Amino acid sequence: MPGVLTTQRPVEEGERLPLPKGRLLRYNSPLAQVFLIGLVCFCCPGMFNALSGLGGGGQLNHTTIDKANTALYACFAIFGIIGGAAYNLFGPRNTLLLGALTYPLYAASFLYYNHNHIEAFPVIAGTLLGIGAGFLWAAQGAIITSYPSPERRGTYISLFWCLYNLGGVFGGLFPFSFNYHRGSNAASVNDGTYIAFMAFMLLGTALTLLILPPNKIIRDDGSMATNFTFSSVTKEGKEILKLFINWKMLLVVPAAWTSNFFYTYQFNNVNGVLFTLRTQGFNNIFYWSARMIGSAAIGCFLDFGFASCRKRGLTGVLVVFVLGTAIWGGGLANQLRYKDGKWQDLIDFKDGRPFMGPFLLFFSYGLLDAMFQSLVYWIMGALATNDSQILSRYVGFYNGVQSAGAAVAWQLDMHKTPLITQLIVNWALMMVSCPLLVLLLFLAVKD
Template identity: 25%
Template sequence: MAVSSFRRSVLAQMIICGFIALLGPGLWNANNSLGAGGALLPYLRTLIAGTLGWSVYSAALYQNNRFGTEWFVMLGAAVCGISAGLYWAAEGAIILSYPEHAKRGRYLALWLGFKNSGQLIGGAINLGLNATNAKTGKVSWVTLLVFVILQAFALPLAFLLSRPEKTERADGSKIVVEAKTTTKEQLRLLWKAATTRQIGLMLPIFFASWFYWGYASSFLTLYFSVRARALASFLSAISGTIACVFFGFFLDSKRFALKTRIRVGFLLSCGLFTLLWIWVLIIQHEYEATPPKGLDWASPGFGRGFGMFIMLQTIGNMVQNYLYFLIGTIGDGTSELSRGTGLLRGVESWGQCASFGISSSKFSPFYTTVINLVFWTVALIPAVFTIWEVQERKEFSSSSEDSDSLSAEQVGVPPRIAEKIREEA
């Protein structure tokens, strides 16, 4: 494959998005694993603007860590929040609408693997710079300075992305981009998507899927040494990546019907996550009775709480992989998927924000765990209705014979997009 051709391939777009995720949210996740602390169309290049906020936030953490500046943290968080909103809308459209249906699960795993690699690299940096710090407290300010420098490289990478109409799928099918519309029309379509039965029933689980992040970050800060927190950041990235890769291949497997993969995938990710919260509740109850301080890898009983955190992060990544895959089966078309993923990322970020708000107060970690378990369990009930209603459909094929014998509607394309495909043909 020629260099120019590869640059236009879906794989190349996923790798570029992966590197941006590694440098941006991946390193941001590494920060939070330490316990430290829009536009709807990809052709609007919102991903470029969306890369700007991560390094600003890390710079604010560095300033606070070294000089105690607090106002910059608030400003950095606001800038990062706005930037991340733009980033997620564009990123979601790319990672879901660019790949063929048959490869969507593994491409999602590739993207999550890159994002987790950011946490892996960040964890390695954290561990290398803080390996001698067996006490509690803050990490070395040099750690955050390295993050600022690395995150700044996300911006130039965004310019390498190919526009959707120029991207080449391996099976020859086109990426259909709907015509530009007014902001008012986009808001109407977004509201319409949010109030459909399929998406509306999923909103609670979107909220609950990242609600655990604030608790997980506080759990490390309260009970573990600096170098143990760095090790947790490093190992959870490895376990999360491996789990998502195998899970992604299962979600794409042609040995099972799509309906079967959706249902079994739900049990493997969301079911295990539910059971895990029972373990979290038991561990947190023990820590509430006798709070440990500065648990280190040489401390007695270190493995119980540490292992629980690793599993929480690992299965949490599987839940993310699953929800993205599920959204990809509900809608087609760049704009439609962008609205779906925008709702997923927006609502889950709202949950994450609420979680950090609770965890940053003096609220009991045990009751925070109870709230997480209740929120998550209640959110599963409406989600089951959408998941069990997913219908089987014929997936896109690279075979010309299949392409000739199947209409656009038969492969699951919405009518208005099918009409555009016929017009182009």
């Protein structure tokens, strides 16, 4: 394959190799591979996010997606942890392919539900997606944290998050444009919306075939990115069990739990309750745009800040803590306007002033989410430098815990937990996780 650097013998970790001259972007460079995994996630999880961000998965009745996503995240909690082992057993390409195949099936289940209103297919598809997402995100996390050099890790993580969130931005155009002329009382988005999601998810699945093996990734200085060797089932089983008594991972648990917990509240009970269907799509565009801005901002700071590595991490946690306090405080003020969870007159993006306040709040939620998650990924990358096997397990553990939190959140919503309670729990979880991240930085991250 043109542009791929090959050797006739194994490359030793830290060894410098001659690189082709005159190429701005090599296919086997960390930048090219991170960009490619960003495109995969643009098409698969990015479109899934746009679908979920509609509130109720584009259905007026939220019960079906509550059940489907409970099944999804319950399985994700298990297979997120197993996903790290799958990466080490099968390699990134096969792990990503197995995971990506489940995304178009999920979108197809809601197309089916639009006509038959039978919940079984979406719930089964959600279950399978939970398995697939565990594989895909473990491989994604290992790639974006182990391939870049330490001084560029934050930039590459932000590049990935920008591409991934661009999928949500682009995906938000589908429900906005396809449902623009439909009335505010429509029961669901139209078939074209789901078909468009499926088409991009299938494209993302095909792109996974272009991912290179880890031992072919060469950094710009000629060094091998990571010394990857295929593992064994026995070894991976032992290493997974060790994660549950690893004090570093235990300090990450509250941050992991909250990182997907707030989506249910934000998507179903802010975007899904306050706005018309077409405005939900419009809001999605800006929610995922805000995530791009947030990840780019904190990624650049974490790489190019004037202070030492540890001090940059500590400052990042402080920024997230202050911003989170302000944004969730604004969310509380907004929630007090509809304590019973009912909003009489749905807001449209053409309504002017009544639209701007809730819209800016939803935008801010996206900004905070990206900054928080990018920061946690950067901290995990700093714990294990460039060892993709260790990082795949760390990221798998993180994904498993965050998915368990999400499963609980969807159940809370399905059982009609008061919205004010959901908001306060979300706020408290984020505030508790920040001091523990500070402790982790002090104890485990070296300058």
